[in-house]
Amino acid sequence: MKPLPLLCLVTPALADANNGNWQTARRWARMLSGHYRVRLVQSWSGHSPEDLADDGLLALHARRSADSVAAWAAQCPGKPLALALTGTDLYRDIQTDGSAQRSLQLAQRLIVLQDQGPLALPAGLRDRCRVVLQSSTRRQTLDKSELHLRAVMVGHLREEKSPQTLFDAARLLRADEGILLDHIGRALDPVLDQAARATMADCPHYRWLGGLAHGATRQRIQRAHVLVHPSRMEGGAHVIMEAALSGTPVLASRVAGNLGMLGGDYAGYFEAGDAAGLVRLLRACRKDMAKPRGLLARLQSQCEARAALFEPAAEKAALLQALSGLSWPPASSLL
Known part of the structure; x- marks a missing residue:
């Protein structure tokens, strides 16, 4: 049985940031395991043996991961390249920042995190876009004061x-x-x-x-x-x-x-x-x-x-579907 594709997940924010980008990256790495071999890094340059072994790249943040996206596109042409867009990407950076705009053009798949996201993209790129609503675990509603x-x-x-x-x-x-x-x-x-x-x-x-x-x-x-x-x-x-x-x-x-x-x-x-x-x-x-x-x-x-x-099952299904249309090397199963 051939090994699963090796996916490099680039996130500018790691655990010490304790922000939404890190929560997304950690959750996606967990969801994708079993379908891909996932490697979490802050950047990808192509200078290390680990970088060169990757089969595909999924980057969070068009501007902050722009160098990684550009390096991948230059060194791994044709290999899967997906880009997940944040709020500052959609509603600020892709309007004004050249590196973020270039990331959009280079990515084969664009992922947004809510239903209005595709409308913020240039019309010519919306066919590349998929919506992946994020998820979390259900928690019991705790008692709430009636005094205030x-x-x-x-x-x-x-x-x-x-x-x-x-x-x-x-x-x-x-x-x-x-x-x-x-x-x-x-x-x-x-x-x-x-x-x-x-x-x-x-x-x-x-x-x-x-x-x-x-x-x-x-x-x-x-x-x-x-x-x-x-x-x-x-x-x-x-x-x-x-x-x-x-x-x-x-x-x-x-x-x-x-x-x-x-x-x-x-x-x-x-x-x-x-x-x-x-x-x-x-x-x-x-x-x-x-x-x-x-x-x-x-x-x-x-x-x-x-x-x-x-719900996590809905997010996982949408994320796998977003990535499955790219040109991955043959493996035992992607879905």
Whole structure:
């Protein structure tokens, strides 16, 4: 029996980053094992014997993996080359960055992580594109307090995640309204670091918890009444699917990446950067906490309906299908 094809999975972020790209890479490596021999690296140059033994390349991030994509295309012409696109790829870099644009042209297969993703690509490249919705494990919905509404935001302090929207919302809310805001994420921007600390000092109902381990973060999502996701650009947020799979509804900015995860008719959107709009939704959820047909219950029902799309079996099948159409060397079985 011939060995399975050797797939090099390039991810700019490894375990120490503890971000969405790393979570995707680790999960895909696990899903693809048994169908491919998977090697996880930060870059591919073709300079090592290990590089030259690879049968195919799957790279995450058009700009940050651009050197790896270009090296593979130059040294391994015709061999499978797939590229998974992030939110900054789709909604910023492919518009302005030459290296990201070149990655798009070189890749034989483009993978996006939510249903709106193909629309951000040049029309001539959309036939190369496949949607692979990400997945996570289901978690039991934990008991939630009836005394207050707890909202949690999960996102490192960087501009793309728009933590300023949460800071502004905290200042619009009164401390006695029974709405508590928890914020999980590392400080990647010193200005936003200072803003988080200032908000916490001025607003007793806002807590910045810093970076937490993934397991601890998921527990806080399980215990929250709502997840707040105010990103300005998003490729397909892990925390949205984790919330949906935990029975926790989402309040999200109306940007393409969130629309592609939650659907166009979802009732929990506010405009990107609109702190007042977020506050209106939070107050409505607080008011409706005990109502079986209130906004909070409606959002929970809508998220539960989407949750089946984020099951691991669905992601694995879509990922294998996306890769199977490429010119792999013969092996025992790819599917």
